[in-house]
Amino acid sequence: AAPSAMDRGLPPQMVVWDEPSFQGRKREFTAACDSTAECGFSTVRSFKIESGAWAGFEHSGFQGQQFVLERGEYPCWEAWSGSNAYHVPRMGSFRPIACAVSSSSRLALFEHENFLGRKGELRDDCPSLPALGWAGSAVGSFLVRSGAWVGSQYPGYRGFQYILESDSHAGRYPHVRHWGSHAQTGQIQSLRRVQH
Numbered sequence: 001a002a003p004s005a006m007d008r009g010l011p012p013q014m015v016v017w018d019e020p021s022f023q024g025r026k027r028e029f030t031a032a033c034d035s036t037a038e039c040g041f042s043t044v045r046s047f048k049i050e051s052g053a054w055a056g057f058e059h060s061g062f063q064g065q066q067f068v069l070e071r072g073e074y075p076c077w078e079a080w081s082g083s084n085a086y087h088v089p090r091m092g093s094f095r096p097i098a099c100a101v102s103s104s105s106r107l108a109l110f111e112h113e114n115f116l117g118r119k120g121e122l123r124d125d126c127p128s129l130p131a132l133g134w135a136g137s138a139v140g141s142f143l144v145r146s147g148a149w150v151g152s153q154y155p156g157y158r159g160f161q162y163i164l165e166s167d168s169h170a171g172r173y174p175h176v177r178h179w180g181s182h183a184q185t186g187q188i189q190s191l192r193r194v195q196h
Contacts, residue, residue, distance in 0.1 A: 012052025012096035014069070016044045020076045032095035035060035044091040046075050053100040053148070053194045055163050056080060059092040063181045066163050068150045069094070070195050097148045099167040100194040105147025107164065107191065112140035113175045125192040128155035138186035142179075144171035148194040151179070155189045162188065 011030045018024040018041060025041070033039040037060065049071045058064030067080045074080045077090070109129075111117030117140060126132055129139075139151070144166040153159025162179040165171070173179055176186045 010051045012054065012098075013050035014047055014052075014054055014094065015050060016041065016047040016091075018043050018045060020045045022046050022048070022073075022075060029094070032093075034062070034093050036090075036092055044094075045077070047091075048073050051196070053097040053196050054094050055097050056091045056094045058182070062093050062095065064092065065182050066161050066180050067091075068097070068161060068163060068194055097163065097165060097194055099146075099165050100148040100196055105149065105193040106145035107147075107149050108143040108145065109134075109139050109188075109191075110141045110143075111136075115141050115143060115172075115174060122149075122191060127157065127190050127192075129189050129191070130155065137189055139188045140186055141175060142173040144173070146171075149191055150194055151188040152190045152192075153187050157190050157192055159187075163194070 014029045015026060016029065017026050023046070027041055036042070036044050047069075049069050051071065054069040055062070056067040056069050069080060105123065107122045109120045109122070111119070118135070120134060130137070142164050144164050146166050148163065148165040150157070151162040151164060160182065162183060164173055164179070169178060176183045
């Protein structure tokens with residue numbers, strides 16, 4: 001695997017604009033922004049990830065729907081939300097995902113909350129948990145042993161996203177409420193490693 005931006009010593013870098021298609025005011029970030037308004041940017045409607053992997057959030061304070069933002073261009077909300085069903089036209093906060101090293105990512109998933117019930121282990125991307133033999137559409141809890149993962153509501157990495165990191169919560173996600181402020185159900189049907 002090619003070394004990530006963090007492995008090469010490059011700091012995470014994100015360039016944002018306040019209008020779609022890289023128009024309007026522009027600003028570069030290399031660290032977390034708890035609130036785009038407090039960072040001097042009333043709205044973020046397009047951005048480019050120059051290096052690193054980032055977590056984007058619908059609201060300030062890292063709240064609301066979550067989006068994994070990997071190296072590339074995001075000219076409009078459809079580029080980061082991926083679905084007209086989840087209309088999130090602007091980002092309210094974002095932060096780098098420091099532990100995203102896909103070559104050594106490991107994750108355990110459990111049927112029930114608090115790491116109980118049937119257990120599965122992943123070291124590679126899984127586009128469909130049901131196709132892998134995971135019974136049901138829900139996961140009760142996660143233990144992220146290394147790296148960072150994004151769990152998606154539906155197979156094929158579609159639907160709501162949940163960012164699961166080894167350096168957050170000590171990698172322990174014992175209940176759906178630990179996955180993010182927008183988590184209402186344990187429905188996760190695909191998981192993939194976050195890439196730089």
